[in-house]
Structures are given as structure tokens and as C-alpha cells.
Amino acid sequence: MVVTRANTNNPSGILFNKFNDTLAQIRGLYKQAGFSEHRIDAIYNDLYLQDHYETALELGHATTDYDSWALFHDAANYSIWKYPVSNFADSANNLLTLDDEDLDNRRVASSESYVNFTRCLRYHANIPVIYSYDGTTYTKLTNPSAINLDTGMSLYLGYDYPPPNTNFSVSVAGSYTTIALEYSYTTALGWGWQTLTHTDETAGLTTPGQIYWTTPTDFTSASVNSVTKYWVRMTATAQATQATATITNVYYDDTVEATSEKGTKFPILNTTSEIRYLGSNATFDGGSFRLHTGGKGYTLKVEYPTATGWTDITNNTTFEDDTDGFVSNGNFTLPTMTGWISSSIANFTCYWLRITTTTTPTALAWAYKIDLPNSVISLLRLSNEQILLKEWAWCYYSDYVYVTIPNTADGSYEGDVFITGDSTATNLQNYFVHNHEYQGFYLTDNYRKGSCHNVCRVLNSVNSKAIIINSSSTVLSSFDVDGNWILKGTLTSGSGLMSGVGYLDYEVNLLDSNGAGFWYFKDNSSAGIWATNSVGNVYMKGTLTENGAPVVGTNDYTIKIPEVGGRVTLYNCLGKIVFSIDSSGNGTILGEKYESYTF
Numbered sequence: 242m243v244v245t246r247a248n249t250n251n252p253s254g255i256l257f258n259k260f261n262d263t264l265a266q267i268r269g270l271y272k273q274a275g276f277s278e279h280r281i282d283a284i285y286n287d288l289y290l291q292d293h294y295e296t297a298l299e300l301g302h303a304t305t306d307y308d309s310w311a312l313f314h315d316a317a318n319y320s321i322w323k324y325p326v327s328n329f330a331d332s333a334n335n336l337l338t339l340d341d342e343d344l345d346n347r348r349v350a351s352s353e354s355y356v357n358f359t360r361c362l363r364y365h366a367n368i369p370v371i372y373s374y375d376g377t378t379y380t381k382l383t384n385p386s387a388i389n390l391d392t393g394m395s396l397y398l399g400y401d402y403p404p405p406n407t408n409f410s411v412s413v414a415g416s417y418t419t420i421a422l423e424y425s426y427t428t429a430l431g432w433g434w435q436t437l438t439h440t441d442e443t444a445g446l447t448t449p450g451q452i453y454w455t456t457p458t459d460f461t462s463a464s465v466n467s468v469t470k471y472w473v474r475m476t477a478t479a480q481a482t483q484a485t486a487t488i489t490n491v492y493y494d495d496t497v498e499a500t501s502e503k504g505t506k507f508p509i510l511n512t513t514s515e516i517r518y519l520g521s522n523a524t525f526d527g528g529s530f531r532l533h534t535g536g537k538g539y540t541l542k543v544e545y546p547t548a549t550g551w552t553d554i555t556n557n558t559t560f561e562d563d564t565d566g567f568v569s570n571g572n573f574t575l576p577t578m579t580g581w582i583s584s585s586i587a588n589f590t591c592y593w594l595r596i597t598t599t600t601t602p603t604a605l606a607w608a609y610k611i612d613l614p615n616s617v618i619s620l621l622r623l624s625n626e627q628i629l630l631k632e633w634a635w636c637y638y639s640d641y642v643y644v645t646i647p648n649t650a651d652g653s654y655e656g657d658v659f660i661t662g663d664s665t666a667t668n669l670q671n672y673f674v675h676n677h678e679y680q681g682f683y684l685t686d687n688y689r690k691g692s693c694h695n696v697c698r699v700l701n702s703v704n705s706k707a708i709i710i711n712s713s714s715t716v717l718s719s720f721d722v723d724g725n726w727i728l729k730g731t732l733t734s735g736s737g738l739m740s741g742v743g744y745l746d747y748e749v750n751l752l753d754s755n756g757a758g759f760w761y762f763k764d765n766s767s768a769g770i771w772a773t774n775s776v777g778n779v780y781m782k783g784t785l786t787e788n789g790a791p792v793v794g795t796n797d798y799t800i801k802i803p804e805v806g807g808r809v810t811l812y813n814c815l816g817k818i819v820f821s822i823d824s825s826g827n828g829t830i831l832g833e834k835y836e837s838y839t840f
Contacts, residue, residue: 258688293684300324300337300642300679307673312617312662313353313643316502318628320648320661321621323641324679330686337635337642338680344644345634351615353638358528360589361499361611362492363402363508364516370399370470370486379466379806383830391477399470402493402507403460410468420445422452425463425472432463434474446486453588456494492518499611506533506607508599519611520591524581528594529612529619530564539566542574544595547580551595554578567606569581571613617643642681646672748793 251259272834299323301307314321331349338344371382374395422437435457442450462471495507500834509530510517519528541562544551554560554576575594584594612619620636623645627634635644647659656668664672664689673679 252716278419294682295326295328295685296682298681298683299325300326300681300840301673302678302680304670304674307670308666310669310673315648316618316623318625318647318649319623319645321617321643322646323643325640326637326642326681326683327640328685329371330641330684331637331682335637335684336682337644338682339633339644340677341680345632347620347634347636350617350620350636350638350643353617355500355502355610355616355618356499356613358496358519358612359522359591360520361495361518361520362518362587362589363495363510364518364587365491365493365511368398368400368404368488368491370397370468372397372399372466380759393397394477396475397465398475399465399468399538400473400491400493402495402498403456404473404491404493421476421478423474424457424460424475425465426457426459427461432461435459437473443486443570451588456497458497494587495608495611499608502531502610504609506609509536509606509608509611510539510596510602511605513598513601515597517596518586519594519596520586520589521613522591524578524592525533525575525613527575527593527614527618529610529614529622530567530571531610531612531622532564532567532570532571533607533609534605535569535625536567536602536604538600538603539598539606540600541566542597542599544597545578545581546584546593546595547576548582549580552578552580563624569626570622571624572619572622574614587610621645641810644679703740 257579262802275830281697301310310319310322310324313323333346335350336343337346344571372379374380374397375391376393403768420441422439423434424437425432426435437454437457439452441452442448443452444450460471462469465472493507498504498507541555542553543555543560543562557576559574559576561572561574564573565571573594581592583590585711586593614620617636617638621634621643623632623634628647631647635642637643648661650658655664656671660669660672
């Protein structure tokens with residue numbers, strides 16, 4: 242079947258014929274899939290196998306359980322709802338469908354709510370505004386330029402955002418007894434000046450270095466000389482020799498804003514000389530970006546530090562940028578970061594990711610939030626284009642599936658096109674029960690857990706022998722009604738062949754005792770036949786026939802383990818081989834540790 246888009250320039254008759262042909266093919270494929278499903282069900286039933294998958298599980302589609310859906314998070318134009326599920330195991334093949342259309346599987350989250358970066362910094366080559374003030378007149382300085390700080394004068398440094406530090410290059414060393422720093426802060430009457438506790442690596446502008454501080458929470462923008470910025474005022478209270486210094490760069494700390502879903506927007510990168518640093522106390526595998534305004538014209542370069550320098554990962558085939566260069570909301574997915582080391586940026590020690598643009602953006606990208614990508618909210622973050630195209634997504638976390646659902650439209654469509662946290666019970670019921678259906682198709686984890694009961698149906702010949710045969714129809718082993726076991730093959734405790742026949746048609750059960758890995762066979766009357774221990778020893782009940790002579794049961798026997806060529810293999814519910822027989826009838830019993838056994 243070939244699926245193509247219809248050419249709308251064709252006459253309507255041709256279009257309808259193409260649609261009808263396509264529908265006929267889809268109907269045929271649907272029936273084929275149904276037949277395959279029935280065939281697989283029959284195989285499972287005949288072999289008494291436990292299914293690995295939950296299929297077509299209705300999620301809150303009845304009037305008795307629709308209210309198990311719960312609103313988790315509201316975002317712009319969509320919300321995230323969750324529904325409880327059990328025995329879920331992660332797989333790329335898992336499906337969640339809405340009205341038979343599959344949703345984007347974004348796999349398993351590591352947390353429900355946001356996990357934030359430790360630091361979110363932006364390096365800027367210069368600061369925008371510098372004034373010197375002699376008590377009467379403000380003089381604007383064009384940076385980079387010499388900054389002379391005389392006793393009694395003040396230097397005003399104006400920032401677009403609250404910075405954690407400023408770098409100074411000192412060309413002429415000064416000798417100051419004291420340099421005081423103050424910042425503009427919020428007061429009951431508006432704003433004022435507050436002492437800024439800091440560390441001065443320049444030692445009073447006597448040597449190049451940073452002056453850094455912890456950004457105060459009450460740092461506010463204010464107007465100085467009719468210019469509104471975040472201001473730091475530097476004053477020399479004592480001077481022996483005047484210094485000449487140049488401000489070389491500044492790091493803006495966006496950590497606080499980056500942790501809020503909707504707060505004050507901040508630029509990600511403005512120019513090719515700026516650097517965005519994302520830092521965490523531990524290594525991480527990506528970043529998630531919630532944008533206020535999408536940008537254009539970015540050509541991103543993404544790097545991480547190693548012992549030998551910064552390593553570029555932009556062209557790594559496993560690096561993914563869902564934002565398309567900060568055009569829309571999305572995630573960075575990082576490749577394996579070999580040799581990643583923690584390092585100090587702006588006096589903060591973290592595992593850093595460094596992001597730059599090699600081209601000047603034609604439209605600036607502004608962010609509301611930047612965080613680690615594996616929370617439910619971050620995994621299910623949708624771009625405007627995805628919302629427009631109705632590309633809804635889902636993920637799993639801690640016994641719940643989480644689904645994106647539109648939360649806005651014309652009010653008359655509530656309960657059909659969209660729902661909100663304030664929707665009435667009637668509208669919620671309309672949405673989940675009457676107008677839409679969510680179904681889950683996923684791998685279950687209970688198949689691989691202990692305390693399960695698997696049944697292996699023994700193949701039976703026409704005269705009702707209870708036998709196991711290989712693909713060549715050669716009889717390999719059989720059981721009789723009393724539990725006598727006849728094995729054709731080599732037994733390590735004796736070299737002769739064992740042969741014989743059994744005459745009862747029954748099922749053999751493989752039981753895993755509470756996950757301990759103890760395996761034993763029982764017939765359908767619950768009579769024990771044989772069992773294995775951790776080293777493969779076989780405990781017999783009944784008569785074992787060896788070379789035509791009976792061997793008394795309850796002895797330890799170890800079956801020879803063939804290295805290759807196993808033709809009949811039984812697996813336990815942990816996916817491990819417990820019994821294998823090759824084409825000659827040589828058998829191997831494998832098992833997990835179990836200290837005792839009972840029949």
C-alpha cells in the first residue's frame with residue numbers, strides 16, 4: 242500500500258476515486274490485522290502463555306471511571322491530564338490512542354514537576370550603561386574605556402538584568418583603602434540603595450579580576466539620570482593612587498526567572514558574542530525551553546567542557562534540537578558526553594553546557610523558563626506548531642499516564658473539542674466517555690516478575706502420549722500418570738540412553754515460587770513430578786527410567802548442558818532459560834537459587 246497526499250488540483254471525481262481506493266485498502270489491512278490478532282490469541286490460549294502486553298485498554302471511557310482522569314498542569318492552549326494504570330513497562334512500541342489515532346510517545350519521565358538547572362547564566366561582553374558622578378553631574382562613559390574612580394566620586398553600572406558579577410581589566414593599578422558597593426533595591430516608598438556584600442578579586446582595582454556577589458532577591462530596576470536599569474553604585478571612600486580600569490564583561494544570572502513557568506521574559510542569546518551557560522550539580526541529558534517569543538536566524542553551537550577544553554556536540558548524530566534554533570518550545574537531547582567535567586563559570590562550579598550562535602539572529606528569542614527535560618511538564622511541552630497541527634503527546638510516570646488535551650476554544654465546544662480544570666462533570670463525561678476514547682497498548686511488567694504461574698502445554702501424539710518433541714518430530718521426553726519421566730538423551734550421572742513412553746494426556750505447569758526461581762512440574766491433578774534447584778539438580782518424584790531400568794526418585798541428577806543446538810527451550814517468567822533439549826535428546830536444566838522444595 243502506498244499512502245500519498247491527494248492533489249487538490251485534480252477533478253473531484255478523481256479525488257473521490259483515490260479516497261475510495263485508499264479506504265478499501267485500509268479496510269483490508271484492518272481486517273488482516275484483526276485476523277492476526279485472533280491468530281495470536283489462539284496461540285496464547287493453546288500454549289497457556291501469559292501475554293506480555295496490555296491491549297486496547299480503555300482509559301476512563303465509562304461513566305463509572307471517567308472521573309479517574311485528573312488535571313495535573315495548565316499551559317498555554319493545552320493542559321496535562323493524568324490517568325492511573327498498572328503493570329506498565331516502558332517500551333518504544335507502547336501506544337496511547339485518541340479515537341484510534343496514536344499520540345506521540347515521549348516515554349517515561351523522571352519526575353512529575355520541574356527539575357531546574359542549578360544555574361542559568363548569560364555572558365555579555367560589555368555592560369550597556371556606565372555613568373561617573375562627581376556629586377553634581379552624570380557623565381556617560383562609552384565602554385570599553387578607561388574608568389577613573391576618584392575619591393568622593395561614584396561609578397554607576399547599569400544592567401539589563403540582575404548580574405552576579407562584573408569583570409574588570411586594570412591597566413593602571415590604583416591603591417584604594419575601601420571600595421563600597423551598593424545596589425538598587427525595593428523599599429516601601431519605591432527604591433533606595435542597599436549595601437552589596439561582595440568579593441573583590443581586583444583587591445581594590447590593583448589587579449585584573451572579578452568583583453562578584455550573590456544576587457539579592459530584592460534587587461530592583463530604578464531610574465538613574467532618567468535611565469531605568471538594575472544599578473550597582475561603586476564608590477571609592479579612600480584613595481592613595483587613582484586606578485584606570487576597563488569593564489570587560491558581565492554574566493547575567495537568569496536562574497530565578499528560568500525556574501518560573503510564566504514570569505519576566507529574558508533573552509536567550511542576543512548576539513554572536515554572547516554565551517548561554519546551563520549548569521547543574523550533576524550531569525544531565527538535555528534542556529527544555531519554554532519560550533515567550535520564538536527567534537529566527539540562530540545557528541547554534543552547543544559544547545561541554547572536558548579536561549582538554551570545550552567539545553562541540555552540535556553535529557553529533559544523536560544530538561537533537563526540537564526548538565529548531567529557538568524558533569519554538571522544545572528540548573535539547575544530548576548525546577553521550579565523554580569526559581564531561583565540572584568547572585567554574587562566574588564563580589559557580591557546575592557541569593556546564595555552553596550555547597552560542599554563529600550567526601546574528603534576525604529576531605531575538607525570549608524565554609519564560611529553561612529547565613531539565615525529563616519532568617512530565619518538560620517532556621510534554623508543545624510548540625505552537627504542534628498545538629496548531631494537533632500533535633498531542635503522552636508520557637508515563639509512577640503508575641500514571643499523562644496526556645496533553647486542548648484547554649481553549651469557543652465555549653460552545655467545551656466537552657467536545659476542549660476541557661479545562663473548571664469543566665463541569667457533565668462536560669468531562671462528554672469528553673472522556675461520549676465524544677472521545679483513549680486506549681492504551683503497552684508492555685506489562687508483571688510478565689517478568691516472580692510469583693507467576695505459567696503453563697506449558699505438552700504436545701500430544703494421537704495415542705495421547707504426554708511428550709515433548711523437537712522440530713523434526715523426534716520424541717525427546719515424556720511423563721506418565723505416576724510422574725515417571727522418560728528422557729531420551731545423555732544423563733551426566735550415567736552415560737546410557739533413556740527411552741520409554743507415557744500414556745496420559747495432561748498439562749505440565751511451570752511454577753515460579755514467589756520469584757525465588759524454584760521450578761517444578763505438576764500434572765493437572767496437582768501431583769508433583771520433578772523440580773530443579775539453583776545449580777540445575779533435578780529432584781525426581783516417581784520412577785526415572787535409564788537404559789530400561791528404573792532409577793529411584795528423589796536423587797540429585799544433573800542433566801548435561803549442550804553448548805549449542807538446543808531445539809526445545811523453556812523460559813521462566815524472568816525470561817531465563819530453565820530447560821533445553823537438543824535434537825539428540827540431550828537436555829539441560831537451568832534454574833534460580835531455591836534452598837528447599839515441596840511437591
